[in-house]
């Protein structure tokens with residue numbers, strides 16, 4: 239469970255304070271998949287880094303699994319948009335890296351890493367180097383590395399943002415399948431794709447910009463079990479149309495404000 | 501425009517590495533390039549020779565007589581003794597410059613406090629022509645091996661430090677964040693991310709520092725009372741023996757080329773994961 243309580247983040251920019259996040263309150267329940275979506279610059283990455291413990295908020299607290307966090311912890315793992323694999327390490331060592339960081343012995347961590355790679359369909363690539371793999375495969379390694387430490391909370395920052403449309407759809411489907419296998423795991427998933435958010439999540443957190451804030455939290459009205467079929471239904475179209483109108487409004491407001499300000 | 505097309509980003513898959521021939525993999529060079537290089541050098545020798553035909557033989561001896569003198573030197577035990585004498589302080593100075601420069605460079609790269617403290621000093625010594633320090637070194641250490649090693653050391657150490665330090669600073673921040681998110685400790689952060697991440701810069705530091713050390717070695721031979729190769733140079737100069745003088749200079753060039761080639765080879769080895777194009 240992730241409980242965000244009054245989190246604000248102010249950056250100093252050329253000596254001028256800049257509010258990237260303003261009073262964020264959000265609770266993501268155990269086993270829930272929550273997507274965070276909003277215009278670029280609304281603070282999605284900053285919020286995720288705060289939850290990961292990589293950035294300290296200027297105000298507010300984040301409670302994960304009942305403990306107020308003050309840094310990274312073993313109950314959380316991050317998946318990065320640009321994969322962030324060690325270019326000098328093999329796929330196997332990359333997948334085992336989180337376990338190595340946590341002091342798991344060589345044999346044990348390699349066994350777990352092999353298992354996770356097999357789950358991601360990457361058996362046979364253990365001894366390859368990241369540059370020999372396509373973007374989609376590299377992100378599978380990124381996900382395998384995160385799942386290898388068996389975190390109760392998985393944090394993902396636009397994990398499929400750098401992939402082409404086809405690879406992206408395949409990865410979404412595989413992630414959903416993977417998700418079905420574990421009831422307990424909680425996910426905070428940052429995206430700027432509506433379809434992706436609807437397809438994957440239980441709830442969608444709509445964020446707005448200047449200052450970064452939560453605009454609306456929406457339950458996805460389709461059951462998890464038949465997400466793949468739902469994509470063709472009429473009420474799906476209606477739902478995405480509503481989401482789109484909200485996002486479009488925000489983008490246009492933002493452009494208007496900037497135009498007026500500049 | 502569909503909603504899909506509007507929101508999804510389309511990025512081409514990254515290409516996989518192209519296979520390299522085993523020769524270029526091993527030597528970091530290819531045959532055509534070596535051929536062109538050799539041809540160009542030969543052309544240079546011919547141009548020199550054409551000029552030397554009409555010039556004062558004391559200033560520009562014929563290429564053939566330089567070559568004969570060079571081959572003669574190679575058979576002369578004194579020539580090799582001179583090199584041995586010169587190479588000892590070169591090696592000491594080189595080792596010291598690498599040890600101090602790389603260690604200091606890594607520390608400066610990792611600590612912004614130390615970087616702020618050391619920065620002005622490094623800039624000062626980087627701007628200072630090291631040759632101007634030679635008289636002070638003679639006063640401090642005399643002209644023995646310590647003094648000679650010190651000259652070589654001073655020529656190389658700043659360059660090594662700065663190159664290594666900049667390498668550490670350019671280690672991918674995302675990798676450090678990733679390590680931190682998994683709770684990576686200080687020691688492993690250094691051994692698993694910072695050290696391999698700055699390996700290319702460390703290799704470059706070694707290569708550049710070695711080239712500087714060779715310059716320091718020659719300066720040391722010419723500015724300090726000569727004992728090694730410098731002694732040969734002064735002897736042939738004083739005897740107006742131009743072919744042998746040029747042959748010694750040629751041997752220094754060959755030495756420098758050899759050392760540089762060796763360093764490039766080591767540098768290529770230090771980063772096998774790197775794409776050639778990168």
Ligand SMILES: Nc1ncnc2c1ncn2[C@@H]1O[C@H](COP(=O)(O)OP(=O)(O)O)[C@@H](O)[C@H]1O
Nearest residue numbers: 249250251258277278279280281282283284285
């Ligand atoms: N370290 C930082 N220093 C100053 N400004 C920052 C920093 N990190 C993020 N920002 C600013 O905060 C805002 C939110 O950034 P980010 O969280 O990356 O947005 P998003 O991921 O939603 O696009 C942006 O305007 C960005 O420029």
Ligand SMILES: [Mg+2]
Nearest residue numbers: 282283284395
């Ligand atoms: Mg972002």
